[in-house]
Amino acid sequence: MTDIQPQKVYDVVVVGGGPAGLMASLCLTTYGFDILHIDERPCPTTAGRADGIQPRTIEVLRNIGGISTAPIPGGSVVGQSPIAGGGIAKKMISQGVRVYEVAFWDPTPTQKLARTSRAPSCPDFVDVVDNYTLLLHQGLIENAFLDEIETRRTLLPDASPTPRSGLFRPYTLQDCRTLPVNTSDPLSRTHPVECVIEHGSSKAKHVIRSRYLLGCDGAKSHVRRCISGGEIGDGEWKGKITMQGEATDIVWGVLDARVKTNFPDIKYKCLIHSKSEGSIMIIPREANLVRFYVQLQMTEGGKVVSIERDKATQDIVIARAKKIFQPFDLEFGYVDWFSVYQIGQRIASQYTLDHRIFLGGDATHTHSPQAGQGMNISMLDMYSLTWKLNLVMKGLGKPEVLLPSYEHERRGVAEELLKFDGAYSRLFSGRGPDAKHLPGGVDAEKFIQMFKQNAFFTSGCGAIYFANQLNALPGTRLLSGPYKYAFNPRGVKLVAGQRLPTGRVTRVADGNHVRLLQEVKMNGAFRIHIFAGDLEATKPALEGFAAFINSPASFFERHRVNADVRSSIVDGPAAVMNHDDRAKTTHTFNPFFTFLTIVGTHWYNWEIADLPSPLRLYRSQVYGDALCDPHVSEARTNAPLHHKFGIDMQKGAIVVVRPDSYVGAVVELSEDGWLGLNDYFAGFLIEPPKKAKL
């Protein structure tokens, strides 16, 4: 289709055009990098495969936002963010269907199959705006990414030419490795990764050099094989990197079809256990389709009989489904997609080679599709890795701290998932140690209980990171350092290593009601939230903090790179909603930090100009806290968000939110607090040699 040839040198090579690879490409493009993205498939997914997007993933996609391509009358506006309009989240939402509720169907003493329980897909206590699972086939998800990548590439100043959406296909990775530093190879210091790729049809080979390489090439990852250094074994690469865990002999058929049925819950996510014919999970889908996960196993003469994987045809799967659905009628029409899989839970023994080549997504963890987690965690792996790469490649992040934190944080989440998924799928398949009546039986009650208990995790909001340099929690050096008492003030409910919960505030610059979480779109910057409480009480502390920020000793001034290095192609913190741009000259923005000031005193009673500089210069990021929040019991209280976050109105607090909207550190609004933040940032950011400020 295209004659465009890959270049020889890139910032990053991304292998794999599925959701994880596309997330990597979208984020790295946003951060302004020149990447080579390859996929071995000649075209995107057209049907089936992964189909469930969880609440936290929707929140992330909303935060990535969308670039507007609408022409601007009178030409572009300095400081105007190109992010506007719906973005990929809204595109996917408009194309998919939603699951709010799950129904559990089991045999009962009186009925062959009856609804024995229900549960919200995302219960009220999970504090998230999109409190549902969004369902649409993987191709629609991929296309939303591809369109947005294409749009963002137009904003890249010096990107290499690529096919549409930056994706070279069909190209396979032949080999990849890191090269030692070699004085005869000047690239070896900056671009030590070498890979060989091959065109799928012409078989033309290209040798590529890059700074990093990301293996998002799925469960049978070629990247993993290459960096593992082993040979192909019995379904497993016997090299340095092994996939640890277990496979089961339980085979499942999966298909997307249109059906006619008198089963009342056909539009729900249902977990159905028959008495002796096995289990089914159904999920409603776009275009009136239904996704069926059908267990290919039954009881015959008191014995469990499995259908072998290579004998599981579509017709057999449909016949099983009809059996399990009895006494309900189930008639199959158009089938959109069909596949067979075997459940297992495995995790890669390591995620990286030399912190130059990284694995993510299915290349690092595989599990059952039933919990609807795989694609979500895979995308979020890359969402998490790329902002760290951004800091490192821009010369601001310490690679030795930031890059290992990727595996530290994401392996923790993957392990949690595998633990849950193993127990869940064993129980669902009716074969777990807790199943009541072997063979073929299932402990419905226990299964339902487990489902409900795990809703926080499966929503994606419960993916928690543990103490490390990025998450100022007990156990880190910060919590035993000189400012230890300033971290995590008593009563504050925001926790480092957890996502910032939702909250609506009033943007004072224009009076709009907005969600604080979505105010700064993904742009690579740390978001310093100053909860200012009652202005009368906190005014001296606010002024102290402002003076500190303006001083050369602050993290804001210490961790500053060349003025021409942007944090991303979308709006940096300089894009303030400020018609009075003369004010800016008193402050030099640092695109890797931005300030959001949230005041508890009713916003009718003060002016943005009352805030000390530089806080008031971030005009579009000054907020009043006076909107009703249904998650606050005293909903109409003054300052409901302060209340919800447990922030003392007399004391305030500073909350650092990382570029991935995880809380990084919570400190007092006090000198010890901001000195503590200096310590926090010094833990993983470089202090570049001082230059004359522009």
Added chain:
Amino acid sequence: MTDIQPQKVYDVVVVGGGPAGLMASLCLTTYGFDILHIDERPCPTTAGRADGIQPRTIEVLRNIGGISTAPIPGGSVVGQSPIAGGGIAKKMISQGVRVYEVAFWDPTPTQKLARTSRAPSCPDFVDVVDNYTLLLHQGLIENAFLDEIETRRTLLPDASPTPRSGLFRPYTLQDCRTLPVNTSDPLSRTHPVECVIEHGSSKAKHVIRSRYLLGCDGAKSHVRRCISGGEIGDGEWKGKITMQGEATDIVWGVLDARVKTNFPDIKYKCLIHSKSEGSIMIIPREANLVRFYVQLQMTEGGKVVSIERDKATQDIVIARAKKIFQPFDLEFGYVDWFSVYQIGQRIASQYTLDHRIFLGGDATHTHSPQAGQGMNISMLDMYSLTWKLNLVMKGLGKPEVLLPSYEHERRGVAEELLKFDGAYSRLFSGRGPDAKHLPGGVDAEKFIQMFKQNAFFTSGCGAIYFANQLNALPGTRLLSGPYKYAFNPRGVKLVAGQRLPTGRVTRVADGNHVRLLQEVKMNGAFRIHIFAGDLEATKPALEGFAAFINSPASFFERHRVNADVRSSIVDGPAAVMNHDDRAKTTHTFNPFFTFLTIVGTHWYNWEIADLPSPLRLYRSQVYGDALCDPHVSEARTNAPLHHKFGIDMQKGAIVVVRPDSYVGAVVELSEDGWLGLNDYFAGFLIEPPKKAKL
């Protein structure tokens, strides 16, 4: 640009391609009619003009929805609604900016200009989802309509060929009239309207026949002149139809520009009165523009001096604006649009000729732009007329009742607007009888009070219709008829002639959280809401109502036209979310009525199948009432929507909502109630001669 020529005969001719005409075209296209739409301008608006969309208008646009053109895997699905995705409302929302708050600036004893008050643009007591004014220039609004019309035209089975979006331009209306019935002219009975149109450049003339003609051609309406039969007078047509009301000598300049300023509220809607330089209203706009309404009048030597209209240049307007803004700096950059206007309040003495030619929008009412109402009321004029035309043209509506109700209802709203606008703009211009210090002064307090008091009306939610055959209120024959006691049951807060308020419910077929108001998209059908309360108490009444609907004596069976007549091209009530389509054979849908059943008993405790037929056949329109509603003080009460609407859980109620989402009738859930509904519908619907049912 195009060679497509108009045909000779159409259902409806729409004159004018502004917001009113586009709304007419979009609705009539949705109802499936073949229309001729002409505009004298060669291309759509590119900047400026009307720019404010009020909350109720957004609600209506959401209800119109959007047609999805995405391909459906496996071909289209019977009964699947083509409406999906964002639609025109979301498109406009993504392109515009929002005003939540208004600021009032006045001289004070100590300051030349100070913020003296604030008010929410749409206060909490206005129960509407989009509680803001949406601002974007008229061209963007027109384009959203044009795109949606183009998409909908693809679903019209036998539409005449037209240019893109169905709009012939540039074409001017030369003449229009109604012809008497004439046996030698067979069209005279069905298509008695004749008009002559002329191509703007080729001057080619066409004589067109149609059933109806709609004049949406603005304040200087040609249609009005034609049907008025008079000659052009001094700014006024001295014919049968006169524009009644008054003009003032107050001249205003209006411009859209980018500015630099240290005025803190530049991103707010502000109403600014200077001490002696006149007034300004500013409104924030898309693309960082600001709309300025500048009063061209000042005080010189204690005397009010006006700038004449033809001398008001852009430079003069800018100079005035700078003066009024003092002591704040105001520097103008790019100017996107500029115009001058004179305030007046006028209303047409009649809206129609023979109920065949109708006027609407600015052709019937003109007023000041400051309250941001004109475009809204104009669009809603046509939204209101077209569903009535739909019923009449499909042979189901009584023209002698439905067509006069257009003027009855819309004139009422226009008169209310003019009354408010007159007082408001006099006060705003500082010249009203209540102004404190003439000349040039203004009673700021009174003005602010008036602004706040009128928020319900200006949101569009307070546009109330009075008693007529369509609105079962005291004063109608229904309320003195045999079933009078069944209407408007005690305690119920829903009122005929007012819009149905918002409320969230759970759609039982798929467990989705939805807004009841938006569940049936604009499709020409009456929405019969059965509030079923506590199922144990209401079961007999529900069964009685269901049996009544199934009986030949019911309005549902009496007002039934040929089976091939659809209510619209979008989903009729047959588009039920029903995988079990065998159930449908027991019931013949009538596309002009649809049933929504809202049950107060928690939906976990009953099944759709427990409801009597036909209610249960409308599977996708059965709801549980168990979602928290912030507008209900006992937010977590059982059945919050029943509570909010004042519906007795033991008794239930039936609420008829017209195709424009206005409540038409509220009756008891009892035999008297449904017999009352028979009376209600018989008032304006025809009982076509019985035919054998299909």
